Amino acid sequence: MLAQTTAHPLHAPRAPRQCRPFPARPVPARFLPFLCALLVALLLQHPAPALARDPSVLDGLALAQRGVSANLCALTFDDGPGQTTEALLNILRDKGVRGTFFVVGSRVHLYPDVMKRLVAEGNEVGNHTFTHTSLRQRAPVEQLSEISRTNEELAKLGIVPRYLRPPYGRYDNATIDAAAAQSMTIALWSVDSRDWRKHDLFAMLPRKSFGVRGVRGVFLFHDNHRETVEAMPALIDRLIEAGCTFVTMSEYVDTSGPLCLH
Numbered sequence: 001m002l003a004q005t006t007a008h009p010l011h012a013p014r015a016p017r018q019c020r021p022f023p024a025r026p027v028p029a030r031f032l033p034f035l036c037a038l039l040v041a042l043l044l045q046h047p048a049p050a051l052a053r054d055p056s057v058l059d060g061l062a063l064a065q066r067g068v069s070a071n072l073c074a075l076t077f078d079d080g081p082g083q084t085t086e087a088l089l090n091i092l093r094d095k096g097v098r099g100t101f102f103v104v105g106s107r108v109h110l111y112p113d114v115m116k117r118l119v120a121e122g123n124e125v126g127n128h129t130f131t132h133t134s135l136r137q138r139a140p141v142e143q144l145s146e147i148s149r150t151n152e153e154l155a156k157l158g159i160v161p162r163y164l165r166p167p168y169g170r171y172d173n174a175t176i177d178a179a180a181a182q183s184m185t186i187a188l189w190s191v192d193s194r195d196w197r198k199h200d201l202f203a204m205l206p207r208k209s210f211g212v213r214g215v216r217g218v219f220l221f222h223d224n225h226r227e228t229v230e231a232m233p234a235l236i237d238r239l240i241e242a243g244c245t246f247v248t249m250s251e252y253v254d255t256s257g258p259l260c261l262h
């Protein structure tokens with residue numbers, strides 16, 4: 001396992017910080033409209049974080065700040081297991097890539113063999129609630145139930161998930177407390193494929209970064225979308241070409257420290 005190999009080059013000392021400090025001088029007033037527009041555009045690109053950043057939550061920004069030096073790529077798949085999960089497992093196996101599956105607890109008992117194979121082939125399992133509900137609209141006790149019932153289903157298969165991904169990326173302080181009560185960390189994503197919109201998956205790849213710093217991040221997909229599964233072989237090829245080192249969610253977090261936090 002990558003995370004357990006102390007001699008791996010990912011563990012080499014990081015290069016000296018090259019972060020730029022915040023500007024000390026005030027911004028001229030004529031630039032303020034432009035900066036406001038830029039801020040809005042950036043916020044629209046990261047719709048998932050819904051409340052003030054909590055250091056115990058791995059939101060889009062926290063994940064984007066990791067994995068820079070090694071081009072780590074964690075492919076994550078939400079909403080399964082489903083009818084197309086097994087086909088996706090075949091693709092991952094053939095490509096030698098392991099992914100992370102954030103499963104819906106109420107679906108787990110429908111696909112026990114798929115779940116067992118998923119783990120046996122080195123993929124990671126995360127918790128995506130029991131009924132795929134928007135946790136922010138639930139009472140604290142219901143939130144805890146959504147998380148714990150999924151963990152109980154997974155425990156029947158010997159699986160203990162480390163991460164909770166709240167559906168739609170929506171969570172609140174009660175979610176953070178409930179996750180902590182289950183010894184879990186909330187983990188979102190840093191690259192949204194928006195595959196549920198059925199658009200060109202390749203459009204999410206930042207073309208200009210190819211050959212410069214490579215592609216990296218925690219990629220969000222849905223394994224119950226046939227189009228996603230069909231596109232995955234070519235997409236993985238493109239990511240390999242771009243220099244991705246494929247890891248699971250845990251490996252992504254464990255082998256990459258935060259970069260340049262001012």
Ligand SMILES: [Zn+2]
Pocket residue numbers: 078079128132167168
């Ligand atoms: Zn979902």
